[in-house]
Amino acid sequence: MTDNPTRPHRRSSALHRARTLPPWSLLAAGALTGGLLGGAYGALKPPVYTATAYVVAVPTEKSDPASALGFAQAYGRVATQLAVLGDAQVWAGVPVKTLQGAVRTATSPDAPMVSITATSSRADLASDMANAVSRALTRHAAEAKATTNVELEPFARAVEPAEPSSASPAMTGLVGASAGGLLGGLLLLVRPKDNRREAGRPAAVPSPALAADAHGPL
Structure with a gap:
């Protein structure tokens, strides 16, 4: 049984893409997905x-x-x-x-x-x-x-209702979009950071004035 050398590379590439996505993309993707699912649920569920x-x-x-x-x-x-x-x-x-x-x-x-x-x-x-x-x-x-x-x-007496009392597809879509945006925000908080960016940054060099204040007068 042989190991697959390409699998770790694919995982690292996926992690790299997730780290480099702009922050707003997770919020937009979550809101869009939640809105579509919520609207579909409201449209397919029988009215009450x-x-x-x-x-x-x-x-x-x-x-x-x-x-x-x-x-x-x-x-x-x-x-x-x-x-x-x-x-x-x-x-x-x-x-x-x-x-x-x-x-x-x-x-x-x-x-x-x-x-x-x-x-x-x-x-x-x-x-x-x-x-x-x-x-x-x-x-x-x-x-x-x-x-x-x-x-x-x-x-x-009870009269026959003219409209359903259940939420409309627009309402369920709005609720789904809100929930999806919230989930996207939570994923944004736990998204792994790109350590290579931090490692590639040059170390900050203090200015002469700050160095003099830190070490005192010579």
Whole structure:
């Protein structure tokens, strides 16, 4: 088995080229590569649509606003449970697992309101899932109204979104270019220096005045 004498020469040539590249080239190459990859990711990734429905907790004559606020918090947690999603799947036309991965709820500490948000690659399905869970939650609260003295009423239906909520290819390209430029800057910091340039430089000769100051008067 013989050694390849050209391999060390190729490695040294590659290192030499990397050392002699201008500093801005790494930044430009990183930004360009990151921008292209980010733009391609945004163009190839399916769009995501988001729709939100709102329900509000209303106290009955036997209750008060404070109780309504407390039950709104509770219903916000119940909305994504199997008892509610099992009914919602019939109106949404999707399995429970799809609803569990696509539906999120949020409540406010100041208002007895529950927001139900659904995401999907289809705009119509996003609004259908949000409205289906809203309807199922409202019916679930109506069955417990005699015990809780609080009912849920629809406040705003989810409408079919006209535009996706996911980032556009231009935005993902901009993020990719920023990340690529940052990576290029990090590579610039750790790039090996050309020691031959430092070794080839003549040693600095101090001026007579500096030499006199260093050695004192003769």
